[in-house]
Amino acid sequence: MIRGTQMNARFSDKSVLVAGGTGGLGHAVSLAFLEEGAKVAVTYREQKGFDVLKNAARANTSSLQGHKLDVTDEAAVKQLVERIFTEQQRLDVVVNTVGGYVGGVKLWELEPKAFDQMLALNLRSGYLIARAVVPAMLKQRGGAIVNIASKAAVDHAAGAAAYAAAKAAAVAMIDSLAADLKGTGVRANSILPSIIDTEVNRKAMPNVDFAQWPKPEDIARVVLFLCSDDAKLIHGAAIPVYGDT
Numbered sequence: 001m002i003r004g005t006q007m008n009a010r011f012s013d014k015s016v017l018v019a020g021g022t023g024g025l026g027h028a029v030s031l032a033f034l035e036e037g038a039k040v041a042v043t044y045r046e047q048k049g050f051d052v053l054k055n056a057a058r059a060n061t062s063s064l065q066g067h068k069l070d071v072t073d074e075a076a077v078k079q080l081v082e083r084i085f086t087e088q089q090r091l092d093v094v095v096n097t098v099g100g101y102v103g104g105v106k107l108w109e110l111e112p113k114a115f116d117q118m119l120a121l122n123l124r125s126g127y128l129i130a131r132a133v134v135p136a137m138l139k140q141r142g143g144a145i146v147n148i149a150s151k152a153a154v155d156h157a158a159g160a161a162a163y164a165a166a167k168a169a170a171v172a173m174i175d176s177l178a179a180d181l182k183g184t185g186v187r188a189n190s191i192l193p194s195i196i197d198t199e200v201n202r203k204a205m206p207n208v209d210f211a212q213w214p215k216p217e218d219i220a221r222v223v224l225f226l227c228s229d230d231a232k233l234i235h236g237a238a239i240p241v242y243g244d245t
């Protein structure tokens with residue numbers, strides 16, 4: 001959709017950060033915000049993902065900024081948020097779609113390095129992002145934070161102990177953060193996807209019927225709703241987005 005002709009521009013000129021904005025879900029979330037008029041900054045590690053996103057953004061490319069950094073690095077996250085505030089003067093929305101999955105391994109067989117990586121990608125990322133953005137959001141007296149957790153946070157299948165533990169902890173962290181933020185105008189919520197219909201999942205599970213899997217674009221709609229004024233009463237929620245799965 002071309003800027004200026006948006007039928008539904010709830011985020012016109014809002015400043016949005018999508019951590020992991022080039023991933024299977026992040027890509028769709030970033031495009032959805034751009035289509036509704038937002039200025040979007042995304043984080044990524046691989047340049048290729050950002051090039052694909054930039055290409056897909058078409059007429060909205062000038063509203064898209066990419067930042068190559070590791071969101072588990074405290075100094076890098078702080079520096080990025082400071083840069084966004086210097087350039088945009090505000091940050092209205094932060095969506096953390098960074099995560100990682102190690103599964104199919106029993107807990108006692110899981111390498112400590114993989115365990116630490118699950119905590120870093122699925123828990124520490126959200127902590128560092130909240131730590132960097134909340135003080136500034138409090139100053140501007142408003143903001144919306146959405147952290148992408150997983151169905152695994154509440155449905156603890158075999159072979160996914162570290163991932164489930166990290167996602168469950170992330171939901172608890174955001175719930176407690178929401179309690180900290182009551183009455184401030186800054187809202188924080190979690191989203192719990194089941195298996196998403198991404199390219200990576202299709203490749204990993206080629207024999208599964210993926211027609212039922214929730215599409216990234218449909219989850220993006222839920223994310224945008226949560227970040228919009230229509231959701232001003234929703235704070236400290238963990239929203240399942242399982243579709244028919």
Ligand SMILES: NC(=O)c1ccc[n+]([C@@H]2O[C@H](COP(=O)([O-])OP(=O)(O)OC[C@H]3O[C@@H](n4cnc5c(N)ncnc54)[C@H](OP(=O)(O)O)[C@@H]3O)[C@@H](O)[C@H]2O)c1
Nearest residue numbers: 020022023024025044045046070071098099150193195196
């Ligand atoms: N896919 C699913 O079926 C599913 C199901 C339930 C929950 N979830 C959760 O939903 C979220 C999105 O999943 P997804 O499938 O879209 O993931 P994804 O495709 O792996 O995308 C992750 C994104 O985060 C970026 N990223 C990863 N580590 C980073 C780091 N340390 N610093 C900065 N950026 C980093 C990646 O960039 P690069 O690609 O450049 O590395 C990519 O943009 C995750 O939290 C995931 O756990 C996914």
